[in-house]
Amino acid sequence: MIECKYCNIQLENHNSAGAHARWCVKNPNRKINKELLPKQCITCGNNFVGKRRKTCGVECATTVSPATKKLLSAKRTKFLAENPNEHPWKKENKHVSIPCENVKEYLKNKNIQYVSEFPPLLDRGFSIDIAFPHIMVGIEINGNQHYDAEGKLKPYYSNRHNLIEQAGWKLIEVHYSQCFNEKSIAQFLNFDIPFDNEKVIESYFEKKRIREMTKKNTLPRGVKIKQKTFKKWESVKNDIFNHGIDFSKFGWVNKVAMILCISPQKINNWMKRYHPEFFEKECFKRKIPVKSNS
Numbered sequence: 212m213i214e215c216k217y218c219n220i221q222l223e224n225h226n227s228a229g230a231h232a233r234w235c236v237k238n239p240n241r242k243i244n245k246e247l248l249p250k251q252c253i254t255c256g257n258n259f260v261g262k263r264r265k266t267c268g269v270e271c272a273t274t275v276s277p278a279t280k281k282l283l284s285a286k287r288t289k290f291l292a293e294n295p296n297e298h299p300w301k302k303e304n305k306h307v308s309i310p311c312e313n314v315k316e317y318l319k320n321k322n323i324q325y326v327s328e329f330p331p332l333l334d335r336g337f338s339i340d341i342a343f344p345h346i347m348v349g350i351e352i353n354g355n356q357h358y359d360a361e362g363k364l365k366p367y368y369s370n371r372h373n374l375i376e377q378a379g380w381k382l383i384e385v386h387y388s389q390c391f392n393e394k395s396i397a398q399f400l401n402f403d404i405p406f407d408n409e410k411v412i413e414s415y416f417e418k419k420r421i422r423e424m425t426k427k428n429t430l431p432r433g434v435k436i437k438q439k440t441f442k443k444w445e446s447v448k449n450d451i452f453n454h455g456i457d458f459s460k461f462g463w464v465n466k467v468a469m470i471l472c473i474s475p476q477k478i479n480n481w482m483k484r485y486h487p488e489f490f491e492k493e494c495f496k497r498k499i500p501v502k503s504n505s
Contacts (some may be wrong), residue, residue: 256261291336298336310390311340311352317396331375339375339382348381352390444485447471458494 212221213228217237222228232238251257252272275283291298318325318341329342331349339349355452357368364372364384375382389395447470456466467482468475482490 287372288336295330295336298338298380308340308352308387309388313390314341314350314352314385314396317393330382331377335374337371337375339380348383349375350383350385352385354385354387356440358386413430441485444481448485461495461497463495 212223213225214221215228215231215235217232217235220231222231249260250265251258252271253265254274254276254363257267259267261267264272292477315325315327325334326342326344327340328338329344329349330336330338330490331342341350343349351372353364353368357364359365363369368384372382372384383399385399389399431444438480451467453469454466456463464478466476471478473481479490484492
């Protein structure tokens with residue numbers, strides 16, 4: 212038996228005695244386990260104790276912080292403002308609403324021209340299902356998710372309705388159940404739609420076609436990132452090659468890593484990506500020994 216020199220507890224062997232002495236409460240030089248100290252959750256702010264975690268539990272770990280939500284929302288809003296045709300409800304493969312298609316078919320049979328997914332406000336990403344821009348009238352075909360338990364529009368859709376009407380529009384909100392026969396469709400289409408203003412809608416489609424033809428061709432996201440990264444490293448390239456590094460000798464990787472402030476493990480990949488020919492011909496590489504089968 213071995214006795215702890217701090218608390219005089221009897222221990223069986225040297226291994227257990229050494230481990231106990233290192234963490235003994237009465238040891239003045241005891242190492243503090245930082246994992247057992249209370250930490251603050253980055254999501255909810257509550258204190259907790261845990262190993263290698265930044266959140267107090269699964270709920271906080273799977274929840275985006277309010278600051279991140281605000282940042283993502285701002286970036287998404289900016290992207291949709293600059294690329295209105297990229298909005299989900301303007302994509303070709305979006306969900307097709309059968310009630311809305313029934314109303315459009317009714318209008319086509321009556322030779323009434325309309326505009327689908329018309330943006331009534333320039334500063335917002337709103338889109339009206341069926342619009343008559345020449346008389347500033349719009350029809351919204353709504354599902355049950357637009358209404359609360361009392362049958363009223365939910366706050367978001369109510370606010371959207373008010374903003375569009377404040378801009379001079381008349382917006383007709385229609386429940387989808389009223390769009391399955393011509394009689395019920397005719398009831399909410401009881402306003403005057405002038406047939407002599409078809410040229411106004413035709414001019415709208417012509418302007419839209421010209422705008423789409425003349426708009427700047429956007430590159431795929433992956434290509435944009437590659438070009439951005441390439442420009443970033445182009446500015447550093449001259450500093451590397453004018454630094455007097457002998458790439459034919461061992462040690463060039465660490466020198467380049469110090470200039471770029473990145474890990475040496477990433478240097479080979481960086482050279483292969485941006486200077487493949489130079490890397491193959493001029494750069495020193497370790498030779499991997501080939502194991503013999505014998």
